[in-house]
Amino acid sequence: MKIFENTGMAVKGWFCAFMGLTRLCFEAAYWILIGPFRKKPINMPSVFSQMVFMGVQSIIIVFFVVLFTGVVLAMQSAPQLEQMGAVFYVASLVTISICRELGPVLTALVVAGRIGAAITAEIGSMKVNEQIEALDTMAISPVRYLVVPKMLALFFMLPCLTVIGDAAGILGGYLIGVFNLKINAGLYLQTAFKFLTIKDIYTGLSKAFVFAIIIALVGAYQGLKTEGGAVGVGRATTISVVTSFVLIIIADCILTGIYFFSDM
Amino acid sequence: MSDKKTAISVQNISKTFEGRKVLDNVTLDIYKGEIFVIMGGSGSGKSTLLRIMTGGIQPVFGKVFFDEKDLNALRANEAEKVKRRFGMSFQSAALLDFLTVEENVSLPLREHTNLDSKIISIIAKMKLGLVGLQGFENFYPSMLSGGMKKRVGVARAIAMDPEVVFYDEPTAGLDPVVCHVIDKLILDLTKRLKLTSVVVTHNMESIFRIADRVGMLYKGNLLEVGTPDEIKHSKNKIIQQFIHGHLEGPIQLT
Numbered sequence: 431m432k433i434f435e436n437t438g439m440a441v442k443g444w445f446c447a448f449m450g451l452t453r454l455c456f457e458a459a460y461w462i463l464i465g466p467f468r469k470k471p472i473n474m475p476s477v478f479s480q481m482v483f484m485g486v487q488s489i490i491i492v493f494f495v496v497l498f499t500g501v502v503l504a505m506q507s508a509p510q511l512e513q514m515g516a517v518f519y520v521a522s523l524v525t526i527s528i529c530r531e532l533g534p535v536l537t538a539l540v541v542a543g544r545i546g547a548a549i550t551a552e553i554g555s556m557k558v559n560e561q562i563e564a565l566d567t568m569a570i571s572p573v574r575y576l577v578v579p580k581m582l583a584l585f586f587m588l589p590c591l592t593v594i595g596d597a598a599g600i601l602g603g604y605l606i607g608v609f610n611l612k613i614n615a616g617l618y619l620q621t622a623f624k625f626l627t628i629k630d631i632y633t634g635l636s637k638a639f640v641f642a643i644i645i646a647l648v649g650a651y652q653g654l655k656t657e658g659g660a661v662g663v664g665r666a667t668t669i670s671v672v673t674s675f676v677l678i679i680i681a682d683c684i685l686t687g688i689y690f691f692s693d694m
Numbered sequence: 695m696s697d698k699k700t701a702i703s704v705q706n707i708s709k710t711f712e713g714r715k716v717l718d719n720v721t722l723d724i725y726k727g728e729i730f731v732i733m734g735g736s737g738s739g740k741s742t743l744l745r746i747m748t749g750g751i752q753p754v755f756g757k758v759f760f761d762e763k764d765l766n767a768l769r770a771n772e773a774e775k776v777k778r779r780f781g782m783s784f785q786s787a788a789l790l791d792f793l794t795v796e797e798n799v800s801l802p803l804r805e806h807t808n809l810d811s812k813i814i815s816i817i818a819k820m821k822l823g824l825v826g827l828q829g830f831e832n833f834y835p836s837m838l839s840g841g842m843k844k845r846v847g848v849a850r851a852i853a854m855d856p857e858v859v860f861y862d863e864p865t866a867g868l869d870p871v872v873c874h875v876i877d878k879l880i881l882d883l884t885k886r887l888k889l890t891s892v893v894v895t896h897n898m899e900s901i902f903r904i905a906d907r908v909g910m911l912y913k914g915n916l917l918e919v920g921t922p923d924e925i926k927h928s929k930n931k932i933i934q935q936f937i938h939g940h941l942e943g944p945i946q947l948t
Contacts, residue, residue: 556790564788567748568802568850569777575805 447651447673454573454651455643458581461574470571476579484545484580485587489594491544492537496595499532500524500602508611518613521622524603526630533596534634535682538641541588542674546649549580550670553653554663562654572654581646588642589635596634633689640685641678648674698725700759701858701890702747707756709742709914716742717753718914726857729884729891731901734911735936735945740894741785743911744860747892748780749773760858778806781851785863787843789835789850795822796831799849806854821849825879841872848879852887859883861893865900877903898937902926910936912945 466472503524511517553576556562565572600622607613652670656662702724709717717739724730734740745751747758749765758765760776768776789798800818803809809817822828825845835843844864851859861880865873877900884891895901901908902922909919910933917930925933935943 560784560786560788561790563750564782564784564790567750567777567780567782568805569774570801570805 450655451647451651454577454654455647457571457573458578458647461571461578462582465574470574472582473575473579476575477582480579480583481587483548484541484583485590488541488544488587488591492540492591492595493598495540496528496533496536497598497602499536500528500599500604501606502602503527503532503599504603504606504611508606517611518607518617518621520607520611521603521613521618522625524607525600525622525626528599528603529596529626529630529634531634531682531686533599534592534637534641535678537592537595538588538638538645538678539675541584541591542641542645542678543671545584546645546674547667547671549646549649550653550656550667551663553577553650554656554666557654557656558659558662573650577646577650577654580650581643584642584646585639588645589638592635592638629689633685637682637685640681644677644681645674648677698728700724701726702892703759704743704747705757705759707743707746707753707758709739709746709751709753711742716914717746720756720911720914720916722909722916722919724858724890724892725907726890727884727888728906729880729893729904731893731895731905731908732911733894733896733901733908733936735896737913738911739914740911741862744862744892744894748782748860749777778802778854779857781854781856781859783844783847783851783859783861783864785866787835787840787847789843789846791835793834794831795827795833795835795838795846798835798846799853801850802854818849818853821853822846824852824883825849826875841868841875844868844876845879848876848883852883852889855887856889858890858892861891861895863895864893865895865897870899873897873900874903876900880904896936898939912936 461470462472504520507523508517508520511519511523553562553572556576562572565575603622604615604618607618608615649670652666652673656666658665700723704720704722704724707717707720708715720739720743732740732743742751746753749758752766757767760779763772763776765773765776789795790801793801796815796818799821800814803814803817804811807814819828819831822831825848827842827845827849830838830842830846835846838846848859848861848864864876864880868876880891880893881904883889893900893904905922907919908922908925910917910925910930912932917933918925918928920928926937928934932944934940935945
């Protein structure tokens with residue numbers, strides 16, 4: 431019987447979390463779209479400092495993660511293509527895979543682990559130290575003051591990081607293609623971009639915008655819900671990262687289906 | 695007392711948390727210009743009552759009136775205007791770690807007024823001067839002692855020249871000398887700025903130093919309200935055990 435009880439409680443938990451995330455999303459949208467016209471402007475200095483923290487300081491890790499992914503993808507695909515006498519198609523395989531899928535998704539996962547965790551830890555610590563309550567009693571919305579700047583910063587920075595990640599992944603494939611597989615450099619680059627379409631690029635980048643909203647909302651939601659001191663902050667951070675990972679993969683699946691399995 | 699105006703009127707407040715009754719039918723009036731102390735042991739419901747008075751928590755039953763307005767019946771923008779007339783000092787000071795002392799104190803001014811940033815800076819320095827912390831404007835909270843953080847919290851609470859200031863355990867964790875400093879600060883600010891102060895504490899020395907009137911909470915019930923002298927001579931055995939800190943008596947730790 432316990433299995434029914436546990437399943438019921440789990441579903442109830444997911445439903446409450448979904449409602450909470452939706453409510454936070456609407457509140458953030460209000461402060462971004464309507465607040466500035468009601469004399470409640472967005473905290474722009476905070477947006478810019480968050481853009482530096484989230485974007486600029488993530489460049490190196492994103493670069494290396496996607497670079498090595500490009501390297502591995504080239505290494506794994508080369509033997510099969512060689513058997514068909516088409517090893518130079520490693521270039522387009524790597525480029526299209528990175529631009530459509532691996533660049534945006536891996537960049538988002540890295541950023542969820544780094545930035546999503548940081549958002550939850552910061553807001554969660556503020557919650558357990560009564561700082562969120564202090565903002566409330568001063569009639570300052572914690573969503574407007576804390577969450578919106580982080581969300582906007584990530585919304586602008588994640589697509590930029592994705593572009594850098596895409597370039598790194600293509601470079602990784604290039605390094606293997608030219609230096610290991612001995613493909614002519616000019617031929618490699620020509621083949622890499624020959625089959626790349628604008629749709630490959632915009633589908634990949636549009637995913638980045640969606641992933642950014644997921645990471646920021648989940649991170650902030652878990653932070654604002656934190657209870658129970660330092661242990662609570664640790665627990666919330668873990669839940670935030672895992673939830674972000676799962677939702678990113680689900681969103682990727684849905685968007686890929688919409689873009690490539692329908693008539694869009 | 696009939697010529698005294700009521701600042702805050704708490705009527706039949708009850709609150710339950712996860713099945714446990716934390717406040718049971720509490721009614722009291724706080725008059726303008728007085729220092730009202732809510733005292734009680736740990737778990738007596740005093741911090742919850744404070745948060746219901748500031749509008750931070752909704753009661754299950756009952757109403758809180760400020761300036762004849764029911765706090766829980768107000769729309770969002772009206773509730774915001776009322777909150778700006780309150781100031782709150784937290785037990786842990788609750789300063790924002792990423793802002794300097796001056797930025798913390800000037801936060802409500804920057805968010806709620808259109809004043810020039812130079813004027814806001816002058817006001818923040820004035821408020822810090824009132825709590826004896828001039829010169830610490832560029833320090834971060836992590837560089838301050840507990841007592842100093844509390845005083846910055848008080849400066850922030852009075853930044854918008856509120857009518858009512860709420861203090862949640864203002865002397866918790868502080869040494870006796872610093873406790874006296876905080877008590878004197880509460881007294882000075884209330885009289886000089888003509889505020890109403892609501893203080894939650896169980897520090898008996900502070901209570902008898904600063905209170906105009908005291909209300910004793912025990913297990914969510916308001917046992918008695920009176921002047922410090924009246925409370926000292928109360929016939930209620932619970933109050934007597936609490937004031938003197940006796941081990942024997944009706945208050946048993948579970």
